[in-house]
Amino acid sequence: MLLQRARKEKKQKAASEPLQESKTEDALLETEDEHEEFDVGVKSEDDGEEVTKDQLTQKVKSKKKRKKRKNKKNTSAEEDAPPPHSAKKSKNWSENALAHTSSKNADVSAWKNLHVPKVVLKALSFLGFTCPTPIQALALPSAIRDKMDILGAAETGSGKTLAFAIPMIHSILEWQKHQESGAAEGETKEEPTSDVNNEIDATEKQEQDMSENEDVEQVEDNDDVSENFDINFNDMSSSKSGTWGKERPLLGLVVTPTRELAVQVKHHIDAVAKFTGIKTAIIVGGMASQKQQRLLGRRPEIVIATPGRLWELIGERHPHLCNLRRLRCLVIDEADRMVEKGHYAELSQLLELLSEVHYNPKRQTFVFSATLTLIHQAPTRLLQKKRFQKVDKDSKLVSLMEKIGMKAKPKVIDLTRKQATVETLTETRIHCATDEKDFYLYYFLLQYPGRSMVFANSIDCIKRLTSLLTILECNPLPLHANMHQKQRLKNLERFAERESCVLLTTDVAARGLDIPNVQHVIHYQVPRTSETYVHRSGRTARASSDGLTLLLIGPNDVINFKKIFRTLEKNEELPIFPVEPNCMSGTKERVSLARMIEKMEYFNCKAKQQNSWIQQAAEALELDLDDDALIGGQQSEEDERIKQKSLKIMKKQLKQLLSQPIFRNLLKTKYPTQTGKLALPILPASQSETALLTISKQKGKKKKSK
Structure with a gap:
């Protein structure tokens, strides 16, 4: 028909x-x-x-x-119209770090003697990594050819992630080949236990039901982290289903101390495993647990996780995490932080599980950190005691091996220098009162624009600095543990995109993050340990580029400052950062006025929140509330009007001050450097200021000619 x-x-x-x-x-x-x-x-x-x-x-x-x-x-109308904006095309900050070096089809002949698989060489060529770093050149042959455990210590920005990612991928590819051929070389094919088989069979039906609606659920999930950037949860290239397709156990596990570092490690592993078909998944806190269970339901070969969420899912007996005996590679990234006392109790339980219940003698273990072999000098009162045992490098590594459960003779690679910081890093300091730290911080940010990270020890300090610098129109981006994970990753993305930006952060961002072109690191509060100082300072001067770190040392910071530099064995004193005294008066005027505005706004906001809570509680209990019970007591409308009027006047005054230039008579300002080469330009002046500078230059030329 x-x-x-x-x-x-x-x-x-x-x-x-x-x-x-x-x-x-x-x-x-x-x-x-x-x-x-x-x-x-x-x-x-x-x-x-x-x-x-x-x-x-x-x-x-x-x-x-x-x-x-x-x-x-x-x-025809669609062709003429501009293409729609897709949110997932924008890159993550860790992808930007890989992208800025990428040049397709680069020569990778320097990698061939390191026993790197061909598919990984293809990815390295695509990324533009022409030659390995020293830590990679030393670690890869021992890990791939000799199957040794690796203890690696190298300075920040030295490429430690690929030093464990490439051997892990090689080990998984070997396992897949053995499974496809039907028998491993000298090994019998392992099978999961009966309990695990029962749980896998029970979940196979659920996975089939969820697979049809998986894409729709991920779009509708309110806890989705990636909105303007892509964490590549679903970027798992489909591999050819061989004899191992249905089984697909967990073969590689990477444990990191922070969520942001886990996201970055995943991007680096995905980039190197681009042509292998290996699946990866990220399991961290702050994200939907059910969604991460679905990701594990896809049976990725590699899981990158933080200890808390990983131990939670192991406790729930997720089928993909039940048989860790088949694990071929275990990586502990930033190990010195992970095994510290009082931190990450879940990690010690996980290591105990892997070394006893799920022990595998053929498993490879990789332990990396920039401060793995850093030894603290004990105080003199302890050294004078007879029973005191001095800790050296060997004893520290032995205790670390015992905690992690490594083999008897691992390959130890120590590429750290005595000073533990890179040569291209310029370290400076300013001694000041605690109340003056805001003045010097604002002076530096105004005088030297660029990509700057400001570290503090507490979340409250970060919150106060955020509101203060926002009033001063510095547009800072905060980052701390009390923020939602989605906002944390957004702020990191924005910081990596902007050429001149300030990131106010706690030690959450101190370790491992590879944010490109960070020019300055400011320690608003001196860190409590030397490891933290090294890792904070390592966010700049990465991959042989220049960088500067500035310590703002108050009276309460002197003890920590002396401990750090005693441990780092720095004989020479740090140079004092140059500050123009004529410009400090204008800086102090601005900051003092901004402080008053910030205190008034903070008090008003806190009072409103507290009063609303008290009123709601009184209504729930059906009590009559007196005005004296509220914060601020009885306040007439006239008093409130006067406060608001004074606040408006102060904001107007600050706006006028911000419109006036501070650095009027400065022509050149240089950093105190050991080489004398590192010098960044001062803040671009206004039109009136540039006119004054050109007039002064012309007068100087006339005098010379006379």
């Missing part, structure tokens, strides 16, 4: 075309359905005459022609 064929064609087009066009087609199909019961004689709705079969087919053809004309118009 011609009508039925035409109707089928209409339905096929309707399924492939957009929603608006399909509505018009449905209307045509409805008219055709009315005539479907008859073959030849059908009455027309318009004039009541009978329509023959040929006439009906001509009508259908004419409708097709009209629709083609409309489609042509729509397609």
Whole structure:
């Protein structure tokens, strides 16, 4: 039947075309359905005459022609219109760090003697990594060829992630080959325990049911972390299903101290495993637990996790985490922080599980950190005691091996320098009172624009600095543990995109993060340990680039400052950062006024929140509330009006001060450097300031000519 064929064609087009066009087609199909019961004689709705079969087919053809004309118009309009903005095209900050070095089809002949797999070499060529770093060149042969455990210590920004990622990928590729061939070399094919098989069978049906609606659920999930950037949860390239396709156990586990570092490690592993088909998943806190369980349901070969959420899912007996005996590679990133007393209790339980219940003698363990071999000098009062045992490098590594459960003779690679910081880093200090730290911080940020990270020891300090610098129009980005994970990653993305920006952060961002082109690191509060100082300072001067770190040392910071530099064995004193005293008066005026505004706004906000809570509690208990019980007591409308008026006046004064230039008579300002080469430009002056500078230059030239 011609009508039925035409109707089928209409339905096929309707399924492939957009929603608006399909509505018009449905209307045509409805008219055709009315005539479907008859073959030849059908009455027309318009004039009541009978329509023959040929006439009906001509009508259908004419409708097709009209629709083609409309489609042509729509397609031409779509071609002229600008392409729609897709949120997932923007890159994560860790992808930017990889992208800025990428040059496709680079020469990777320097990697070939390190036993790197061919598919990984292809990815390295795509990324533009022409030659390995020293830590990679020393770690890869021992890990890939000799199957040794690795204890690696190298300075920040030295490429430690690829030093454990490449051997892990090689080990997984070998396992896949053995499974496809049917038998491993000298090994019998392992099978999961009966309990695990039962749990896997029970969850296979759930995975099949969820697979159909997986994409829809991820779009509708309110806890989705990636909105303007892509964490690549679903970027798992499909591999060919061999004999190991159904089994697919967990083969690689990477444990990191922070969520942001876990996200970065995942991006680096995905980049190197681009052509392998290996699946990865990230398991961290602050994200939807159910969504991460679905990700584990896909059976990724590599899992990157923080200790808390990982131990939670192991306790829930997730099928993919039940048989850790088959684990081929275990990585402890930033190990010195992970095994400290009082931190990450879940990690010690996990290590105990892996070394006893799920022990595998053939498992490789990788332990990396920038401060792995850093030894603290004990105070003199302890050294004088007879029973005191002095800790050295060897004893520290032995205790670390015992805690992690490593083999007897691992490969120890120590590329750290005595000073533990890179040569291209310029370290400076400013001694000041605690109340003056805000002045010097604002002076530095105003005088030396760029990508700056400001570290503090407490979240309250970060919150106060955020509101203060926002009032001073510095537009800072906060980052601390009390923030939602989605906002934390957004702020990191914004910081990596902007050329001149300030990131106010706690030690959450101190370790491992590779944010490109960080020029300055400011220690608003001196860190409590030397390891933290090294890792904080390591956010700048990465990959042989220049950088500067500034310590703001108050009276309460002197003890920590002396401990740090005694441990780092720095004989020479740090140079004092140069400050122009003539410019400090204008800086202090601005900051003092901003402080007053910040205190008033903070008090008003806190009072409103507290009063609303008290009123809600009184209403719930059906109590009569006196005005004296509220914060601020009885305040008339006149008093409130006076406060708001004074606040407006102060904001107006601050706006006038911000419009005036501070650095009026400065021509050149340089950092105190050991080489004398590192010097960044001062803040761009206003038109009046540039005019004054040009006049002063012309006068100087005239005097010389005379």
